[in-house]
Amino acid sequence: MTLFGMSIETIYLVLLIISGSLTILYLFFGDVLEGVGEATDFLNPVLILAFITFFSAGGYILEKATTLNSFLIMAIAAIVSALLDVLLNVFVLVPMKSAEQSLSYTEKSxxxxxxxxxxxxxxQGFGEVVIESYSGMISKPAASFEDTPIPEGSEVLVIEVKNGVLYVMPYKPNFK
Known part of the structure; x- marks a missing residue:
């Protein structure tokens, strides 16, 4: 089959090269287009580039390997590409987006x-405190907020953080 005066295999191959090149450029300069992905989730540039890459690669391989009709190959490539795109989004992009936020913490938090x-x-000295978080245990140097000694094993409440040091006081829960 020919389209625009070129064979369909050539069109698939050119589309694959262009989408692959754009994917590599997006890796380097993707922060510029980050706003597009935030404004609309269905127009995520990663998913669009992945769909075009999957579609053109699948179409090219099927054209070379089978004797099926070109319209049937386009339909198969589009369905498989959409399925791979959904899997990429659900199992890679969504978990990565939520993992970025949950693994880090600020001293203010x-x-x-x-x-x-x-x-x-x-x-008037320093000890050490551990705090459980989603990403594991956070161990930080600590000093007493009220300049009173705090024994090992005590539960403490973090009042403020200055220069990486937690200023704490003994924790007294209200509901006991």
Whole structure:
């Protein structure tokens, strides 16, 4: 089959090369187009480029390997590409988007959290506190907020964080 004066295999191959090149460029300069993906989820540039790449690769391979009708090959390639695109989105892109936010923390986000003193905190000195988070245990140096000693194993409340040091006081739950 010919389209625009070129064979369909050539069109698939050119489309594959162009979409592959655009994918590589998107890896390097993707932050420029990040706003498009945020505004509309269905126009995510990664998914569009992946669909075109899957479609052109599938069409090219089927044209070379089978003797099926070109319209049937286009339909098969489009269906398989849409399926692969959905799988890419559900199993790769969505988990990566949520993982970016859950693995990091800021020092400001530690304020108000309850932790446990693993090294006792002396008066006007430093100890160590661990705080459980979604990404694991966060261990930070700590000092007493009220300059009172805090024994090892005590639950503590983080009042503020300055220069990477947690300023804590013994935690007294209200509902016991």
């Amino acid at each position: 530690l304020e108000g959290r309850v932790g446990k003193a693993i090294i006792s905190i002396p008066q």
